[in-house]
Amino acid sequence: MARKNLGDVLHYFIPEDEQSEARARTAPEPGTSAPAGPAPRVCLPASPDRLLWCALALELAGALAAERGCARVEASFPTSALLPEVPGVELRAGERPPAALASALAAVPSEEPALALERPERVPELLARHPQRARAGRGLDALLLPVDASPAGVARALRMLRELAPALAGVRVCAWVVGARTALEATELGERLAAAARRQHGLAIEVAPALPRDPALFRALLRGESLHASDDGSGAGARELRALSRSLSPRRAA
Amino acid sequence: MSRQARARSKARPLPAGGVLLADGRETRWSALSRGERLHGWTFRPARGERPAAVLLCTPDGAAAHELALRARAAWQGHAVAVFDLVLCGSRRSDKLSAQVFDPAAPLAARLRADLAAQTAADLATATALLRADPALDAARLSLVGVGLGAVLAREFGAADHGLAAVVLEPDAAPDDAWLRAVAARLPR
Numbered sequence: 515m516a517r518k519n520l521g522d523v524l525h526y527f528i529p530e531d532e533q534s535e536a537r538a539r540t541a542p543e544p545g546t547s548a549p550a551g552p553a554p555r556v557c558l559p560a561s562p563d564r565l566l567w568c569a570l571a572l573e574l575a576g577a578l579a580a581e582r583g584c585a586r587v588e589a590s591f592p593t594s595a596l597l598p599e600v601p602g603v604e605l606r607a608g609e610r611p612p613a614a615l616a617s618a619l620a621a622v623p624s625e626e627p628a629l630a631l632e633r634p635e636r637v638p639e640l641l642a643r644h645p646q647r648a649r650a651g652r653g654l655d656a657l658l659l660p661v662d663a664s665p666a667g668v669a670r671a672l673r674m675l676r677e678l679a680p681a682l683a684g685v686r687v688c689a690w691v692v693g694a695r696t697a698l699e700a701t702e703l704g705e706r707l708a709a710a711a712r713r714q715h716g717l718a719i720e721v722a723p724a725l726p727r728d729p730a731l732f733r734a735l736l737r738g739e740s741l742h743a744s745d746d747g748s749g750a751g752a753r754e755l756r757a758l759s760r761s762l763s764p765r766r767a768a
Numbered sequence: 769m770s771r772q773a774r775a776r777s778k779a780r781p782l783p784a785g786g787v788l789l790a791d792g793r794e795t796r797w798s799a800l801s802r803g804e805r806l807h808g809w810t811f812r813p814a815r816g817e818r819p820a821a822v823l824l825c826t827p828d829g830a831a832a833h834e835l836a837l838r839a840r841a842a843w844q845g846h847a848v849a850v851f852d853l854v855l856c857g858s859r860r861s862d863k864l865s866a867q868v869f870d871p872a873a874p875l876a877a878r879l880r881a882d883l884a885a886q887t888a889a890d891l892a893t894a895t896a897l898l899r900a901d902p903a904l905d906a907a908r909l910s911l912v913g914v915g916l917g918a919v920l921a922r923e924f925g926a927a928d929h930g931l932a933a934v935v936l937e938p939d940a941a942p943d944d945a946w947l948r949a950v951a952a953r954l955p956r
Contacts, residue, residue: 563838732831737811
């Protein structure tokens with residue numbers, strides 16, 4: 515009789531719902547073949563003190579790099595040494611004006627995904643200098659707005675949208691809810707933000723796939739490790755980041 | 769006897785049910801506090817032997833909070849330790865947490881004393897555990913509480929526990945200037 519090890523019987527000790535959740539996390543996802551067409555160009559408004567946003571921008575670039583082979587993050591300010599080194603991602607950071615950031619983005623090859631990290635107050639100038647891809651051919655595809663999963667986070671995002679609204683005409687804006695305890699909470703917060711942005715500022719906001727609160731993800735970031743360092747794709751937040759990276763692909767013209 | 773060996777020989781005993789598991793620059797720790805098991809993490813700086821440590825109580829009481837990242841960046845040379853405060857993070861209760869932390873809810877007033885007692889016990893356990901960690905300098909342990917973390921840690925912070933510094937900031941969204949000001953108050 516074949517001997518059994520702990521792995522053969524472990525499932526007896528794990529609740530059914532945790533097992534199905536784990537299966538869902540590791541199951542192959544639809545449409546995971548290499549994407550074709552131009553790579554996404556996304557602006558993520560974040561100030562240097564929002565280390566979490568900066569770290570998550572790098573991790574999102576890691577998900578894009580996994581799809582496309584490489585990715586670039588261009589930051590308009592020096593970034594913290596605590597930020598993780600993400601496989602396949604080249605980070606170029608340094609104090610520079612929006613015009614220089616726009617030039618750097620324009621120089622990125624069209625097949626390479628690129629994320630721009632810019633201070634919120636400078637985003638309008640960046641958008642003016644690096645207009646949407648539809649208009650300029652090599653412009654930005656979207657503004658990805660990170661939102662803390664709390665009423666205060668939604669209020670902060672709305673304040674930012676109020677400042678940015680005049681510059682956002684025709685720009686695809688995606689709200690990225692980070693840190694919600696459940697998918698339902700993330701959806702509700704995203705929809706609340708979208709409704710308020712439409713009502714208060716006349717902006718149409720898309721709700722991007724959320725990143726739920728995950729202590730393992732935070733611990734990895736506190737250690738300065740990338741979520742993509744373990745390459746089995748089942749790490750904390752990896753699946754959600756892949757879903758987000760797919761949703762950011764440029765849209766074909768109608 | 770080397771400095772490190774001397775430090776180890778002076779290491780204090782672990783509190784009840786205490787466990788320390790070092791993995792690179794991170795130490796996972798756990799101990800019993802009034803029958804509840806605490807789980808926390810200490811993140812040590814890349815350089816320096818036996819660094820000073822800061823026990824950080826975050827604005828929403830959960831260990832997984834952005835402030836821990838910002839504190840690590842701002843308080844260079846210090847280890848940062850975090851854990852979930854009572855009814856926060858992994859200890860959150862769908863039934864109780866919202867009511868207990870809402871000052872307008874009747875349950876909040878009824879449970880205030882018990883909440884303070886549990887938090888004080890948790891912090892006493894956590895500080896004992898950090899002092900027992902041979903990788904940290906037990907004499908240079910500080911407590912920083914922000915937002916809800918400051919409110920919950922107020923009673924413990926008011927008493928003398930031999931901490932090198934105690935900083936409690938009720939504002940739940942401190943800026944980088946505040947983090948730098950705290951860094952100046954922490955023991956070098």
